[in-house]
Amino acid sequence: MIKYSNGKSYSPKQIKKSDDKKTVSLKRHLSSANRGMDLEGDINSSNEYYKEHDLCLITKRPTPINVVKVDYSKGAIITNAYFEKQSTTDYNGVYKGRYIDFEAKQTKSKTSFPLANISKHQIAHLKHVLEHGGIAFFIIEFVTKDEVYLLDAKYVIEFYENGNRKSIPYETFLSVGHKIKRGYAPRLDYLPIVEKIYVKN
Amino acid sequence: MIKYSNGKSYSPKQIKKSDDKKTVSLKRHLSSANRGMDLEGDINSSNEYYKEHDLCLITKRPTPINVVKVDYSKGAIITNAYFEKQSTTDYNGVYKGRYIDFEAKQTKSKTSFPLANISKHQIAHLKHVLEHGGIAFFIIEFVTKDEVYLLDAKYVIEFYENGNRKSIPYETFLSVGHKIKRGYAPRLDYLPIVEKIYVKN
Numbered sequence: 369m370i371k372y373s374n375g376k377s378y379s380p381k382q383i384k385k386s387d388d389k390k391t392v393s394l395k396r397h398l399s400s401a402n403r404g405m406d407l408e409g410d411i412n413s414s415n416e417y418y419k420e421h422d423l424c425l426i427t428k429r430p431t432p433i434n435v436v437k438v439d440y441s442k443g444a445i446i447t448n449a450y451f452e453k454q455s456t457t458d459y460n461g462v463y464k465g466r467y468i469d470f471e472a473k474q475t476k477s478k479t480s481f482p483l484a485n486i487s488k489h490q491i492a493h494l495k496h497v498l499e500h501g502g503i504a505f506f507i508i509e510f511v512t513k514d515e516v517y518l519l520d521a522k523y524v525i526e527f528y529e530n531g532n533r534k535s536i537p538y539e540t541f542l543s544v545g546h547k548i549k550r551g552y553a554p555r556l557d558y559l560p561i562v563e564k565i566y567v568k569n
Numbered sequence: 570m571i572k573y574s575n576g577k578s579y580s581p582k583q584i585k586k587s588d589d590k591k592t593v594s595l596k597r598h599l600s601s602a603n604r605g606m607d608l609e610g611d612i613n614s615s616n617e618y619y620k621e622h623d624l625c626l627i628t629k630r631p632t633p634i635n636v637v638k639v640d641y642s643k644g645a646i647i648t649n650a651y652f653e654k655q656s657t658t659d660y661n662g663v664y665k666g667r668y669i670d671f672e673a674k675q676t677k678s679k680t681s682f683p684l685a686n687i688s689k690h691q692i693a694h695l696k697h698v699l700e701h702g703g704i705a706f707f708i709i710e711f712v713t714k715d716e717v718y719l720l721d722a723k724y725v726i727e728f729y730e731n732g733n734r735k736s737i738p739y740e741t742f743l744s745v746g747h748k749i750k751r752g753y754a755p756r757l758d759y760l761p762i763v764e765k766i767y768v769k770n
Contacts, residue, residue, distance in 0.1 A: 419697065422700060424701055425694075425698060425700075425701050425703070427657050427694075429630055430630060430631045430632065430633040430634065431631065432631040433631065433632075433650070435634070444651065444652060445649065445651055446647065446649070446650040446651060447648060448648065449634070449647040449650060450645065451645060451647070456628050460661060461661075461668070462701045462702065463701060464701065464702055465668060465701065465702030465703060466666060466667070466702075467662070467668040469663070493628075496626045497663060499623060499626075500625055500626050500663045500664060500665065501666030501667075502663040502666060
């Protein structure tokens with residue numbers, strides 16, 4: 369909890385339960401320093417919003433960790449473990465019965481999204497999702513532009529497998545991507561895009 | 570690797586790559602001591618089989634772990650962490666575009682499946698899955714009977730919320746459950762049941 373000079377205090381819980389405009393702007397102010405650094409947080413809170421409003425159910429896969437040693441004398445404390453590479457994607461879930469699967473990434477580049485931080489395993493996973501009729505995409509943030517796009521996985525797979533390029537040009541996002549609207553709740557409203565491009569048509 | 574008196578050796582890798590009948594029966598022999606103790610392994614290998622044969626894509630969610638301390642001096646070794654309770658289910662994925670979500674549990678009881686090891690959060694999660702048109706079920710093994718059943722989540726939710734009972738009688742599995750065939754590959758062939766009760770009709 370943060371105490372302010374006016375004697376009022378701020379707590380995240382307070383914000384969650386209140387629609388008060390002042391509280392909202394306070395929260396935005398507090399988080400503006402991290403603008404562009406918290407794509408994951410924005411997606412998680414949007415998913416929470418969608419769940420609470422019965423719009424869809426998307427969950428984040430836990431980070432895979434390889435546990436080497438557990439100390440049971442203190443009630444199962446893990447004392448030796450290491451992070452494993454995610455072989456699938458960060459998010460999946462269900463919308464109107466359909467399977468949804470996506471990965472979220474950020475780039476500081478202004479001109480293109482580098483493919484270096486997408487693994488072969490993730491591309492293989494997304495190809496399988498598409499094969500089985502699932503909805504697969506990326507949510508990619510151009511941090512310095514403060515712009516977030518939804519891009520169907522097939523384009524990323526194409527660029528990844530083409531081999532001539534090591535990045536996807538920004539122009540591709542403008543032409544075949546879909547800009548996601550930022551807001552307060554949900555913070556990244558990507559579901560209307562999913563509805564429009566995958567479900568409605 | 571295990572060395573045998575006939576000079577031959579056994580390695581799990583060898584089994585995976587070979588269809589040789591002897592190797593197969595050796596594996597079955599070796600695992601028979603653990604019969605009924607490895608439901609998770611059976612499901613994982615069945616999912617692997619389904620993936621390799623392009624039948625569906627079901628992945629296991631990693632165990633959620635809360636990381637307290639990481640030692641970066643040795644290259645990101647986790648030195649303090651603890652297991653968190655799974656608030657969703659163990660498995661989800663896609664079959665013919667449809668979202669699938671399930672939890673696997675075992676019981677040593679011969680007469681009923683106790684609801685004690687299913688959490689409130691898991692029930693809430695499965696209700697959301699059903700609300701959004703997803704396919705949700707349990708795979709439950711009666712270890713002492715060596716029988717495995719697929720039971721639609723709605724029955725488990727009903728029993729869980731009814732409150733009068735703390736377990737689901739074995740008879741319920743016989744009447745509304747679906748017995749899963751055991752085999753070599755896949756070891757637990759639950760997909761034809763999913764096809765029959767959720768997709769075909």
